[in-house]
Amino acid sequence: MLTHVFIIVFGAAVGSFLNVVIFRLNSGESFLGGESRCFSCGKKLKWRELVPVFSFLIQKGRCRGCGSKISWQYPAVEIITGVLFLATFQLSKFNFDSCDICWFLYPYIWLLVSLLIIIAVYDLRHFIIPNKIVWIFNVLAFLNLLAHTKYAKPGFAFLSGVVFFLFFAALWFLSKGKWMGFGDAKLALGLGWLLGPVKTFSAFLISFWLGAFVGLLLIVLKKGKYTMMSRIPFAPFLIAGSLLSFFINFDILSFFNF
Numbered sequence: 001m002l003t004h005v006f007i008i009v010f011g012a013a014v015g016s017f018l019n020v021v022i023f024r025l026n027s028g029e030s031f032l033g034g035e036s037r038c039f040s041c042g043k044k045l046k047w048r049e050l051v052p053v054f055s056f057l058i059q060k061g062r063c064r065g066c067g068s069k070i071s072w073q074y075p076a077v078e079i080i081t082g083v084l085f086l087a088t089f090q091l092s093k094f095n096f097d098s099c100d101i102c103w104f105l106y107p108y109i110w111l112l113v114s115l116l117i118i119i120a121v122y123d124l125r126h127f128i129i130p131n132k133i134v135w136i137f138n139v140l141a142f143l144n145l146l147a148h149t150k151y152a153k154p155g156f157a158f159l160s161g162v163v164f165f166l167f168f169a170a171l172w173f174l175s176k177g178k179w180m181g182f183g184d185a186k187l188a189l190g191l192g193w194l195l196g197p198v199k200t201f202s203a204f205l206i207s208f209w210l211g212a213f214v215g216l217l218l219i220v221l222k223k224g225k226y227t228m229m230s231r232i233p234f235a236p237f238l239i240a241g242s243l244l245s246f247f248i249n250f251d252i253l254s255f256f257n258f
């Protein structure tokens with residue numbers, strides 16, 4: 001129990017750092033160092049104004065200096081990171097049964113999860129996937145192929161990444177970038193390498209179902225603002241589908257009796 005609380009708190013603290021990365025990415029500012037300031041009034045934030053989630057709740061989502069609203073992104077990313085770190089700790093035992101170096105795999109998978117959170121939130125905000133982050137993710141996913149040669153079939157996992165990439169690249173090419181960005185194809189490469197063929201296929205189906213569902217919901221709920229042709233960022237769906245497929249061990253092929 002204490003371990004679980006510790007992991008959630010640790011995850012929320014990492015999420016707090018991820019927020020800084022998301023806001024400073026491509027802004028020329030360094031991620032480490034520098035002071036945290038209010039975006040509106042520039043007031044320097046004290047440590048008690050930087051406690052994940054709690055500061056936001058206590059200050060009722062407003063800056064102490066000028067009273068302007070603080071973005072929901074802060075507590076949302078902190079909570080999601082905490083929950084995903086715990087989910088990784090609890091559920092990835094299924095995936096790492098045969099490993100001798102599991103203690104090493106948690107930081108590794110937490111790093112991957114963190115990169116995916118940055119990509120998803122950045123895509124939501126800017127409709128673009130940050131190139132540097134997606135390539136760091138892909139290199140780390142490729143290392144996973146090399147590390148699992150003993151008890152898995154890295155050849156199949158490598159191919160599933162390539163097929164996943166080609167599918168999204170084809171959508172990007174055929175629609176001239178309207179349905180899908182090329183960033184989504186790059187992201188699919190690493191996700192495929194990480195998940196292997198069966199889970200990649202599940203991830204693919206789940207993300208399209210999620211995307212279609214949310215797309216329809218937006219069209220119905222926000223009439224006029226969204227149409228069938230509206231662009232929605234796809235990386236959050238691709239990432240949510242991949243994480244669900246990874247965590248739940250949802251084997252969609254056996255589900256349909258293939």
Ligand SMILES: [Zn+2]
Nearest residue numbers: 038041063066
């Ligand atoms: Zn302020």
